Amino acid sequence: MSDDARTTETRRRLIEATMETIRTQGIAKVSARTIAAAGGVNQALVFYHFGTVDALIAHACVVSTRERVDSFRARFDAVTTFTGLVQLGRTLHEEEAALGNVTVLGQTLAGSQANPALAAATGEALGMWTEELERVLGRLLADSPFGELLEPRLLAELVSSAFIGIELVAPTRVADGYAAGAGGIPGGGGAAARTMDTAGDALARLEGLARSIDGLGPVARRALRTALRRV
Amino acid sequence: MSDDARTTETRRRLIEATMETIRTQGIAKVSARTIAAAGGVNQALVFYHFGTVDALIAHACVVSTRERVDSFRARFDAVTTFTGLVQLGRTLHEEEAALGNVTVLGQTLAGSQANPALAAATGEALGMWTEELERVLGRLLADSPFGELLEPRLLAELVSSAFIGIELVAPTRVADGYAAGAGGIPGGGGAAARTMDTAGDALARLEGLARSIDGLGPVARRALRTALRRV
DNA sequence: GTCTATATTTAGATAGAC
DNA sequence: GTCTATCTAAATATAGAC
Structure with a gap:
């Protein structure tokens, strides 16, 4: 496989992996590592091909x-x-x-x-x-x-x-019924399930x-x- | 000041600082440290009062x-x-x-x-x-x-x-004119300013x-x- | 082009002094 | 209740070998 074709393939995989990661984990959880893991490629390639996340x-x-x-x-x-x-x-x-x-x-x-x-x-x-x-x-x-x-x-x-x-x-x-952290929400909770x-x-x-x-x-x-x- | 009043005050400041940080920096940039900095309180108090960010x-x-x-x-x-x-x-x-x-x-x-x-x-x-x-x-x-x-x-x-x-x-x-990263966007850019x-x-x-x-x-x-x- | 380190920074969370 | 110090995990990014 030529380097050119490999580049194209790797870039494509990174782009698809990015979409997939955003969709399943949200933008907050997106990182070079989560993307690379999803796409089955090396983490450093994110920076080689795109510069930044x-x-x-x-x-x-x-x-x-x-x-x-x-x-x-x-x-x-x-x-x-x-x-x-x-x-x-x-x-x-x-x-x-x-x-x-x-x-x-x-x-x-x-x-x-x-x-x-x-x-x-x-x-x-x-x-x-x-x-x-x-x-x-x-x-x-x-x-x-x-x-x-x-x-x-x-x-x-x-x-x-x-x-x-x-x-x-x-x-x-979908999910409802908000569980408060330490301290609790005054008057919170309740509200019929939607x-x-x-x-x-x-x-x-x-x-x-x-x-x-x-x-x-x-x-x-x-x-x-x-x-x-x-x- | 009683401990009770201090608790109330600190919790109030943390809550307001959280809002402010989300508003100005977005949810991605919100952390115990950014919140604490915005509210002028200690980072560890986030966990003391609320357990988690x-x-x-x-x-x-x-x-x-x-x-x-x-x-x-x-x-x-x-x-x-x-x-x-x-x-x-x-x-x-x-x-x-x-x-x-x-x-x-x-x-x-x-x-x-x-x-x-x-x-x-x-x-x-x-x-x-x-x-x-x-x-x-x-x-x-x-x-x-x-x-x-x-x-x-x-x-x-x-x-x-x-x-x-x-x-x-x-x-x-507001801002338009998308600047691509390494590689550029094929056919991207253009589009009259909105x-x-x-x-x-x-x-x-x-x-x-x-x-x-x-x-x-x-x-x-x-x-x-x-x-x-x-x- | 790709991989293995690794340097650096930032975040979550806790222990223990005050 | 609050602060300092610190541990640990995760993230960005780069250097250098292959």
Whole structure:
């Protein structure tokens, strides 16, 4: 095997191992050693190929997002209704359970707080999703009663941010019953167990709403458009 | 000063220092030492009073959220329109810039991925916000054309998750122009600079939408309700 | 390009003096 | 209850052999 091919292979393994580690252990537990262990390569290679751990994370974030977005582009383009868009969102949510790119974005997002390099990478990755969404929304909104009220760009930013928030919150909704450390939480604990799959449920209901909007007859559409214009 | 009073004071300082450190440096940089430095207390006191760093973070998360939620309860109760609710959201967003409880929740949320104790605490804290929101939405939805389509609980979960997502994404929208590490990003970079304050802008526009819904006349309301029921 | 040390720093946690 | 000192584990990063 040529050195060139080995480089490519090693870099690929490191990037995949980075994704996997972030997904399963969270950004806090990611280190050159955990990544190397997950990828079955030597720890020093992280620094040889990427310079720093942060650079590897940033790189992995952008590269893997590009792959995922590319694999969704055709499906975005095929969307013609709000219902279809929400359904695509559900598909994304389900595929994410397995592949976890959005989960990774959530993690890098959190890590971006005090890390400008990571923030730039996360922003770029997020921007790829937003761009796709913006194109679709531009088409859909033009024909909807909301066309004059909502800008595609803004709504796209809003929706993608919200999507990430929802995917991030989901895990905390499984386990409940907070156990305090030394000292205890005054008045803490209690709170009935929450059993909701927020993301899945929400998207399912949202689909109902989308179906309603798509299904509005011409009379209702005109009435709504007029009402909205009055403000 | 009695030992009891000193305990209270030290614990209070540790909790505030924890919040401050998470806010300014992110959850990744939080340690017993950084917290102690921020609070001007000894590092060993973290373990004496809270046992572990995680327990302190969990405690700070829940306690400080309770304070913030309490300070907002009256304002939630005073809301009577969707417009008013969005305006309250804007107020929250602005106060957050200074106090940053939601930012902290975003950080602990990310840290919750592989940390059940933290996940439980974050879930509880988040649940406090959701509960308030659910009460308000319950009132508002009952009188709206959407009452039959949206459950207050689900919408509240959705909105609070989205809010966190938006607050988390905001920082990545300031700086742009991603600089790659060794090797560079193939085809990376570029992408026109984004200058949007997503959270602020989005809430401003959302207020317009809310105003529209609140301003719907009886005819439009009936039409909309009928249209929605048809699905 | 890859591996084995290893230097250095930082973090979690505890013991024991005050 | 608080502080100093210290042990241990883990992380970043580099040097040098292969």
